[in-house]
Amino acid sequence: MSPEVHRRNRLNVVLQMVTALITAILLGQLWLFTVTLDAMETPSASMTIVVAAALCSLVACSAVWVLIRFFLTTEQMETGDRS
Amino acid sequence: MGKLKMPSRWKHDFPVPHAEDSYVTRREFTRFLGLTSMAFFIGTLAAAGRKLVKQFFPHNSAAVEVADIHELPVGGHKLFRYPTENDPCILLRLSEDKFAAFDQRCTHLSCPVLFDAGKNQLVCPCHEGFFSAEDGRAVAGPPKRPLPQLQVTTRNARVLVASREEHLA
Numbered sequence: 001m002s003p004e005v006h007r008r009n010r011l012n013v014v015l016q017m018v019t020a021l022i023t024a025i026l027l028g029q030l031w032l033f034t035v036t037l038d039a040m041e042t043p044s045a046s047m048t049i050v051v052a053a054a055l056c057s058l059v060a061c062s063a064v065w066v067l068i069r070f071f072l073t074t075e076q077m078e079t080g081d082r083s
Numbered sequence: 084m085g086k087l088k089m090p091s092r093w094k095h096d097f098p099v100p101h102a103e104d105s106y107v108t109r110r111e112f113t114r115f116l117g118l119t120s121m122a123f124f125i126g127t128l129a130a131a132g133r134k135l136v137k138q139f140f141p142h143n144s145a146a147v148e149v150a151d152i153h154e155l156p157v158g159g160h161k162l163f164r165y166p167t168e169n170d171p172c173i174l175l176r177l178s179e180d181k182f183a184a185f186d187q188r189c190t191h192l193s194c195p196v197l198f199d200a201g202k203n204q205l206v207c208p209c210h211e212g213f214f215s216a217e218d219g220r221a222v223a224g225p226p227k228r229p230l231p232q233l234q235v236t237t238r239n240a241r242v243l244v245a246s247r248e249e250h251l252a
Binding site: 015019022023025026029030032033036037038039040041042043044045047050051053054057058060061064065068071072075 | 109110112113114116117119120121123124126127128130131133134135137138190227228229231
C-alpha cells in the first residue's frame with residue numbers, strides 16, 4: 001500500500017469518527033429539546049433547567065459547526081477538491 | 084472447470100436502475116447535519132422563550148361564575164369552559180365546603196378526563212391515566228405532569244373560578 005493510499009484510509013477513518021461524533025451530539029440536542037418542551041408544559045418546572053438546556057444546545061450547535069469545518073478541511077486534504 | 088456466474092434472480096425480478104440513483108455527497112450530508120443541529124437549537128430556544136413568557140407575563144383572565152353552590156351535590160361535577168371556548172374544564176365538589184377545578188385535558192394526549200367520585204380521582208379513559216382530585220397530580224398511568232389547576236372560591240352561594248395567577252379579591 002502506497003503512503004498516499006495509507007494516508008487516505010486514515011483520513012477516511014477520521015471522517016467517519018467525526019460523523020459519528022456529530023450524530024451523537026445531535027441525539028443529545030434532541031434530548032435537550034424534549035427536556036425543554038417538558039419544562040415548558042410543566043408550570044412547576046424550574047427556569048434553571050430551561051436556561052441550562054438552551055445554553056447546552058447552543059454549545060452543542062457551535063461544536064457541530066466546528067466539527068463540520070474540521071470535516072470539510074480534512075476532506076479537502078483527502079481529495080484535493082477545493083470546490 | 085470454472086464456475087459459471089449467473090445473474091441473481093432477484094436482480095431480474097427487482098432491477099436496480101443505478102443510472103437513475105441520486106447520490107448524496109458527504110458535503111451535502113454534513114450540511115444537513117449542521118442545519119439539523121441549528122433547528123434543534125432554535126426549537127429549544129423557542130420553547131425556553133415560551134416558558135419565560137409564561138413565567139414572567141402570566142395570562143390573567145378575569146374570574147367567572149361557573150355554578151350555583153346548590154346545583155352541585157357532594158361528589159358531583161360540572162363541565163365548563165375557561166378562559167376561552169376552546170379550553171374545557173371540570174369543576175368538582177369534593178366535600179360540603181371544598182371545591183376544585185382543573186383543565187379537563189389529560190396531560191398525556193389531551194383526552195378529556197372524567198371524575199370518579201368513589202376513588203376521588205380524575206380518570207382518563209383513553210390510556211388509563213389517573214389524577215388526584217385534590218390537587219391534580221398524576222398518580223398512575225402514562226401521564227407524568229399534573230392537571231393544570233384553577234383557583235376556586237365561593238361567594239354568595241356562587242362558585243367562582245379564576246386562573247391560578249388571578250387573585251379573587
